[in-house]
Amino acid sequence: MKERIVETSIQLFDKKGFTGTSIKEIVEELNVTKGTFYYYFKSKEELLKDIHLTYIDDLIEQQKVILEDSNKDCIEKLYGLILMVISNIGSNRESARIFTREVRHLSEKHVEEIKGKRNLFRKRYQELIEKGIRQGEFKDTIPADMLTFGILGIINWTYYWYNPEGEISEEELAQMFTNIILEGVKNDKLR
Amino acid sequence: MKERIVETSIQLFDKKGFTGTSIKEIVEELNVTKGTFYYYFKSKEELLKDIHLTYIDDLIEQQKVILEDSNKDCIEKLYGLILMVISNIGSNRESARIFTREVRHLSEKHVEEIKGKRNLFRKRYQELIEKGIRQGEFKDTIPADMLTFGILGIINWTYYWYNPEGEISEEELAQMFTNIILEGVKNDKLR
Numbered sequence: 001m002k003e004r005i006v007e008t009s010i011q012l013f014d015k016k017g018f019t020g021t022s023i024k025e026i027v028e029e030l031n032v033t034k035g036t037f038y039y040y041f042k043s044k045e046e047l048l049k050d051i052h053l054t055y056i057d058d059l060i061e062q063q064k065v066i067l068e069d070s071n072k073d074c075i076e077k078l079y080g081l082i083l084m085v086i087s088n089i090g091s092n093r094e095s096a097r098i099f100t101r102e103v104r105h106l107s108e109k110h111v112e113e114i115k116g117k118r119n120l121f122r123k124r125y126q127e128l129i130e131k132g133i134r135q136g137e138f139k140d141t142i143p144a145d146m147l148t149f150g151i152l153g154i155i156n157w158t159y160y161w162y163n164p165e166g167e168i169s170e171e172e173l174a175q176m177f178t179n180i181i182l183e184g185v186k187n188d189k190l191r
Numbered sequence: 192m193k194e195r196i197v198e199t200s201i202q203l204f205d206k207k208g209f210t211g212t213s214i215k216e217i218v219e220e221l222n223v224t225k226g227t228f229y230y231y232f233k234s235k236e237e238l239l240k241d242i243h244l245t246y247i248d249d250l251i252e253q254q255k256v257i258l259e260d261s262n263k264d265c266i267e268k269l270y271g272l273i274l275m276v277i278s279n280i281g282s283n284r285e286s287a288r289i290f291t292r293e294v295r296h297l298s299e300k301h302v303e304e305i306k307g308k309r310n311l312f313r314k315r316y317q318e319l320i321e322k323g324i325r326q327g328e329f330k331d332t333i334p335a336d337m338l339t340f341g342i343l344g345i346i347n348w349t350y351y352w353y354n355p356e357g358e359i360s361e362e363e364l365a366q367m368f369t370n371i372i373l374e375g376v377k378n379d380k381l382r
Contacts, residue, residue: 016295017210017293017295019210020296100291101292102208104207104208105208105211137377137378138376138378142376146364149349149352150368150371152348153346153349154341154348155344156344157344157348158340162340176334176341177341180338180341181376182375182376182377184371184373184375185329185330185338185375186330186373186374187327187328187331189327
């Protein structure tokens, strides 16, 4: 039941916003009583926190698996991390949008907790870039923090436009973005 | 007065969300009557539409000036467009966030109007890439539409993290991102 409450709320929050969705609407959609809701969550804010934590914990866990794969070099890991986020879109598009939009409705304590985990996710990305620079896979002229923000921008934005059921597969898109980041788009041949 | 209503509403919408902000709060913040509000706007939704339209019309206008500059090649225009968005952050951060978050609260008719303009903004970016490919400035192996989404991702994301008062200037950041996009980050020298 907890899972069903979460799923239904994600749909409603995505469609009508966190503030625009009442607990009454959530339980009516599920055909249960408010008591059922309060058995699992102390408040709507607590539910929102739960959605945020589940989302970011899951990303951090997936990221860890890729980063700890000793068979891959930094370039391959970069591709893996880009593909990972794109592959999450199909199942997690709504959660991702809530994650970006509704964080301001969390209590200060919860915002701090989520921010800490967001920062951890970003830092692990940055550590990969730094390692790649040390090992000579990436240019040492690139500020690792700025590059990290750039890469996160590319992949976070996919939630707003990419259709996993469209013509371009997740792997193809991840490969294109990896190529752009690695090789750049300038034509070096003389015109 | 119209401008003051818009400014105040942008601050409140950013902080509390569109649904979480009432007309009552807006007019109380300004110390005016509801009548004043309704003199300028038929509804809160109409005000939200106004914020969206002002934001996107302004971006399209700035974009046009850069694209029509006959002294610049495509690479220089790309830098100009990236700098343009980053330079808007200082003055327009809240509007930009509202633009991304609250579009779902607009009426269908208004959503279509805004979407049309968003698409125009993106298409003009894409046309620049296509022109750059034709003229041999960019590689012809890159799908122009995907590259456009990637670039928009990088710059749209800056609204969430970049601090124009921080250590890195707008010009430096625009130059870094342009370099990454043009040259890539892979180290081509043998290790």
